[in-house]
Amino acid sequence: MKKIEAIVRPSKLEPLKEALLKFGIKGLTVSEVHGCGNQLGWKEYFRGSEVIVNMRPKVKFEIITADESVEELTKVIINTAKTGEVGDGKIFVYPVEEVIRIRTEESGEVAI
Amino acid sequence: MFDTGTTAFMLVCVMLVLLMTPGLAFFYGGLARRKNVVNTMFMSMMVLGVVGVVWVLAGHSFAYGGDGSISFFGGFDLLGSAGAVQGMLDSAASTPDTAGMLTSLADGSVKLSSVVIDGEQTQALVTVATGETYATLPIEAGYPELIDLAYQAAFAMITTAIITGSLAGRMKFGAVVAFVTIWVLLVYAPLAHMVWGGDGSLIGDTIGALDFAGGDVVHISSGLTGLILCLILGKRKGFGIVGYRPHNVPFVVLGAALLWFGWFGFNGGSAFAADGVAALAIVNTVAASAAALLSWSAIEKLKTGKSTLVGAATGLVAGLVVITPAAGFVEPWAAVIMGIIVSPICYFAISFLKHKIGYDDALDAFGCHAVGGITGGILTGLFCVPELSWTEFGGLFYTGDISLLVAQVLGILITVVYVTIFGLIIGFVVKLIFKGNLAVDAAAENEGLDTAVHGESAYPAYNGLD
Numbered sequence: 175m176k177k178i179e180a181i182v183r184p185s186k187l188e189p190l191k192e193a194l195l196k197f198g199i200k201g202l203t204v205s206e207v208h209g210c211g212n213q214l215g216w217k218e219y220f221r222g223s224e225v226i227v228n229m230r231p232k233v234k235f236e237i238i239t240a241d242e243s244v245e246e247l248t249k250v251i252i253n254t255a256k257t258g259e260v261g262d263g264k265i266f267v268y269p270v271e272e273v274i275r276i277r278t279e280e281s282g283e284v285a286i
Numbered sequence: 287m288f289d290t291g292t293t294a295f296m297l298v299c300v301m302l303v304l305l306m307t308p309g310l311a312f313f314y315g316g317l318a319r320r321k322n323v324v325n326t327m328f329m330s331m332m333v334l335g336v337v338g339v340v341w342v343l344a345g346h347s348f349a350y351g352g353d354g355s356i357s358f359f360g361g362f363d364l365l366g367s368a369g370a371v372q373g374m375l376d377s378a379a380s381t382p383d384t385a386g387m388l389t390s391l392a393d394g395s396v397k398l399s400s401v402v403i404d405g406e407q408t409q410a411l412v413t414v415a416t417g418e419t420y421a422t423l424p425i426e427a428g429y430p431e432l433i434d435l436a437y438q439a440a441f442a443m444i445t446t447a448i449i450t451g452s453l454a455g456r457m458k459f460g461a462v463v464a465f466v467t468i469w470v471l472l473v474y475a476p477l478a479h480m481v482w483g484g485d486g487s488l489i490g491d492t493i494g495a496l497d498f499a500g501g502d503v504v505h506i507s508s509g510l511t512g513l514i515l516c517l518i519l520g521k522r523k524g525f526g527i528v529g530y531r532p533h534n535v536p537f538v539v540l541g542a543a544l545l546w547f548g549w550f551g552f553n554g555g556s557a558f559a560a561d562g563v564a565a566l567a568i569v570n571t572v573a574a575s576a577a578a579l580l581s582w583s584a585i586e587k588l589k590t591g592k593s594t595l596v597g598a599a600t601g602l603v604a605g606l607v608v609i610t611p612a613a614g615f616v617e618p619w620a621a622v623i624m625g626i627i628v629s630p631i632c633y634f635a636i637s638f639l640k641h642k643i644g645y646d647d648a649l650d651a652f653g654c655h656a657v658g659g660i661t662g663g664i665l666t667g668l669f670c671v672p673e674l675s676w677t678e679f680g681g682l683f684y685t686g687d688i689s690l691l692v693a694q695v696l697g698i699l700i701t702v703v704y705v706t707i708f709g710l711i712i713g714f715v716v717k718l719i720f721k722g723n724l725a726v727d728a729a730a731e732n733e734g735l736d737t738a739v740h741g742e743s744a745y746p747a748y749n750g751l752d
Binding site: 183184185188208215216217218219225226227228229231259 | 733741747
């Protein structure tokens with residue numbers, strides 16, 4: 175089992191959610207995150223004084239999936255979240271040791 | 287010489303109506319998405335700035351200047367509000383015609399010895415020979431015309447700000463500023479003259495349509511303009527695909543509360559006197575808004591199974607809109623009926639018509655204000671108490687005569703035609719000036735107008751906060 179973590183533009187929240195649900199994932203966790211990467215910050219002004227904002231708002235998707243679906247899922251994410259401009263985000267894939275559904279105490283892939 | 291009671295009342299009403307525009311900023315701001323809050327609230331605040339200047343310099347003259355010889359336009363004589371201060375000084379210094387009053391009282395039954403005028407009061411004391419006060423006579427005295435200038439400026443502000451609800455989330459800010467500046471001069475001011483310009487005015491006098499506080503002038507004009515402009519502007523990127531949700535429900539209620547509060551000055555002050563008609567207007571405003579809040583909650587419960595707070599706040603505003611043209615003309619029971627009727631109609635327009643036809647009236651300026659204003663104008667023709675009417679005709683319900691109802695419908699039609707023609711012209715001219723596109727580019731719309739257009743986040747995070 176793998177965990178796919180995708181950090182994308184906030185405007186991609188709705189389209190990516192739609193695309194993933196359409197693909198047939200069993201569930202996902204979304205959180206609002208802030209951070210920085212190659213995409214530089216921007217300037218805001220407070221009564222004429224410059225404020226550098228370099229913590230960009232992003233949306234983080236976390237999906238747990240069976241090993242064989244990883245490639246297809248990352249493709250869906252890339253196709254939906256890619257604009258070609260700096261700031262499209264990143265995808266991280268981690269191994270997952272165990273998944274347990276609390277209600278039934280099932281474990282392994284059936285619990286995803 | 288001014289009547290201090292009326293003057294004080296009207297000054298308070300001016301301030302109440304002025305509060306409505308920042309109140310609308312909160313109402314719209316709460317309904318907007320998180321990334322467009324600054325832009326949405328700024329549009330209302332920018333209207334406050336633009337109209338506050340433009341009205342004093344030219345708008346008031348276009349609406350209320352001239353000698354009344356033009357049926358759809360004021361004049362140029364009050365440009366820059368010239369003479370306003372001198373006029374105020376002149377009327378403050380004028381003394382009432384005491385000789386004329388004495389003549390009218392001297393019918394032989396009372397022996398008059400003296401008339402005492404208290405310089406600060408508006409009553410003449412008539413005493414008999416023994417020195418005891420026999421009667422007090424009212425002296426005709428109004429309030430400074432300067433108050434009209436501020437009061438009408440406040441009306442022009444809130445009206446123009448209502449339009450911006452249709453534009454939320456995608457319009458170039460410069461184009462908004464350009465549009466509202468031209469619109470308040472070429473649409474609002476002439477329309478105010480047509481309806482409230484007195485003798486010879488097209489809708490108010492020639493047709494004889496009643497509009498107590500601005501059903502035609504304020505709500506139909508702004509809501510319809512919102513519709514026209516959002517059609518020229520185009521839809522938001524995800525309209526019909528993504529469900530937009532209000533980002534801050536308490537802001538919506540705060541805004542509705544400020545609008546409600548201000549509206550008592552809006553409708554009450556439209557009596558232009560601290561009298562019974564003002565009291566009636568205020569009672570009716572309470573009754574209609576409360577009834578509409580209830581009927582909106584009820585129809586939501588029926589249609590979706592749950593009543594929402596945003597729905598109740600929207601119903602409250604719809605009730606305020608529907609009673610606006612009728613506030614000083616109808617009995618309170620009729621105000622309740624009007625409130626009950628308006629919410630289902632606006633609900634239909636917003637939840638069904640908008641999606642069926644597919645216009646992106648983002649925050650429902652058209653669905654709430656134009657639809658509610660038309661409903662109120664027509665119902666005024668039904669429920670107007672004949673004695674309270676500004677014309678010789680009363681409501682159909684009392685008189686069985688359809689003359690007033692016909693006049694109301696005609697007044698609405700002329701408003702619709704005028705606003706449509708000029709809204710389209712101004713909209714396309716501004717579009718041309720802004721290189722053929724009123725909307726921001728797709729990247730800016732996706733990012734949100736707050737940071738993309740204004741470089742200012744409503745809810746900043748992780749930078750400079752702690």
